[in-house]
Amino acid sequence: xxxxxxxxxxxxxxxxxxxxxxxxxxxxxxxxxxxxxxxxxxxxxxxxxxxxxxxxxxxxxxxxxxxxxxxxxxxxxxxxxxxxxxxxxxxxxxxxxxxxxxxxxxxxxxxxxxxxxxxxxxxxxxxxxxxxxxxxxxxxxxxxxxxxxxxxxxxx
Amino acid sequence: xxxxxxxxxxxxxxxxxxxxxxxxxxxxxxxxxxxxxxxxxxxxxxxxxxxxxxxxxxxxxxxxxxxxxxxxxxxxxxxxxxxxxxxxxxxxxxxxxxxxxxxxxxxxxxxxxxxxxxxxxxxxxxxxxxxxxxxxxxxxxxxxxxxxxxxxxxxx
Amino acid sequence: xxxxxxxxxxxxxxxxxxxxxxxxxxxxxxxxxxxxxxxxxxxxxxxxxxxxxxxxxxxxxxxxxxxxxxxxxxxxxxxxxxxxxxxxxxxxxxxxxxxxxxxxxxxxxxxxxxxxxxxxxxxxxxxxxxxxxxxxxxxxxxxxxxxxxxxxxxxx
Numbered sequence: 001x002x003x004x005x006x007x008x009x010x011x012x013x014x015x016x017x018x019x020x021x022x023x024x025x026x027x028x029x030x031x032x033x034x035x036x037x038x039x040x041x042x043x044x045x046x047x048x049x050x051x052x053x054x055x056x057x058x059x060x061x062x063x064x065x066x067x068x069x070x071x072x073x074x075x076x077x078x079x080x081x082x083x084x085x086x087x088x089x090x091x092x093x094x095x096x097x098x099x100x101x102x103x104x105x106x107x108x109x110x111x112x113x114x115x116x117x118x119x120x121x122x123x124x125x126x127x128x129x130x131x132x133x134x135x136x137x138x139x140x141x142x143x144x145x146x147x148x149x150x151x152x153x154x155x156x
Numbered sequence: 157x158x159x160x161x162x163x164x165x166x167x168x169x170x171x172x173x174x175x176x177x178x179x180x181x182x183x184x185x186x187x188x189x190x191x192x193x194x195x196x197x198x199x200x201x202x203x204x205x206x207x208x209x210x211x212x213x214x215x216x217x218x219x220x221x222x223x224x225x226x227x228x229x230x231x232x233x234x235x236x237x238x239x240x241x242x243x244x245x246x247x248x249x250x251x252x253x254x255x256x257x258x259x260x261x262x263x264x265x266x267x268x269x270x271x272x273x274x275x276x277x278x279x280x281x282x283x284x285x286x287x288x289x290x291x292x293x294x295x296x297x298x299x300x301x302x303x304x305x306x307x308x309x310x311x312x
Numbered sequence: 313x314x315x316x317x318x319x320x321x322x323x324x325x326x327x328x329x330x331x332x333x334x335x336x337x338x339x340x341x342x343x344x345x346x347x348x349x350x351x352x353x354x355x356x357x358x359x360x361x362x363x364x365x366x367x368x369x370x371x372x373x374x375x376x377x378x379x380x381x382x383x384x385x386x387x388x389x390x391x392x393x394x395x396x397x398x399x400x401x402x403x404x405x406x407x408x409x410x411x412x413x414x415x416x417x418x419x420x421x422x423x424x425x426x427x428x429x430x431x432x433x434x435x436x437x438x439x440x441x442x443x444x445x446x447x448x449x450x451x452x453x454x455x456x457x458x459x460x461x462x463x464x465x466x467x468x
Binding site (some may be wrong): 007009011012013014031040041042050055056057058060061062075076077079084090103118119121122123124139140141143144145147148149150153154 | 316318324328331332335339340342343344372373374375376377378382383384386387403404405406407408415463464465466467468
């Protein structure tokens, strides 16, 4: 029987929203499923060597954060660094690997990593900054070709 | 024939984005489909007894809001309360139940409610604060096991 | 054999997040797949004639933006206009059509466009402002009826 397939689009590049696509993908392959991730818009940061170790989270406009601060405080210089550092501590506490470590796990376990070509052009990204495992820029058609035969599809 | 299945991930904890997973789930069971929701990251607030009646929405960084205010105004103290109150009025006008009411509808109609274990640890959440219908913390594998045989999968 | 089907929910109304549902839908029909989009919450702006040419993006609370500015700067009056103008330039550079053009492509190529009825009521939207191709307001049940037989389902 064919393996079950999970087709993910990763469109966010903040520290918090970089975890779900990588966690789901690495769990899927551990469960002997096939998985592919299409990185588009801000999500491309997740496979950008110059950025993926330094993804950030801003402490404003999300009143659902564990320790919300007033937006006027969250907008102050330095507060993004504070929130990012707190989030990293929280993920560590939960035994979560870092984003670069998780990207590595995904790449080594055969998760297909597709960087979005129009995003690379629009955001003037140097293709050499993308990790080698995500070396083949492509369009939405490659994602859809995989997703239409997949069992789970998620836009993150 | 087996029932159709809907597998949802709820990752947001703002008032506006708490509605879609609950509305879709309650509609799905009303249509005689099976449904499960995995609550992760900020989405865990939706099944947190101490929080779910007081979810908020911030009036900044979303220029698509019905009545956008300049971000510098939206960041002022008290403006999150104003926007939240407006949003509650809008949902009431559309005949929408409150979030706790909708959670109750979902729980009573058999929607599976899974709280994310790593989120509980990372965010130091007291398990007693989670509603009893969502009493069994689990990981992404439980979601994927359900989702891979589901007909609809959504990351919200 | 039946055509493959893609069932999308568009819930965001910012300039950046208006592109994914329209790009995926237009690509899907070009690949001879069927596609339907349910526009809910802020996503309804995408098919609102008075708004879709002027969708905006705010330069704050998203540290993953290509050229992030400090939140305190991003909150200043005029900065949303600056970020929006930059984003439009980026999309043009990547050869992307405008949002109204993409909506038109989707409508003409047979993508089903469903505006969410509760959103229309909640946000007091004049039904005459919705483009004629999305003339039939409906609820989540219409989406789910389509999605449960679809091959790809995405919440954007």
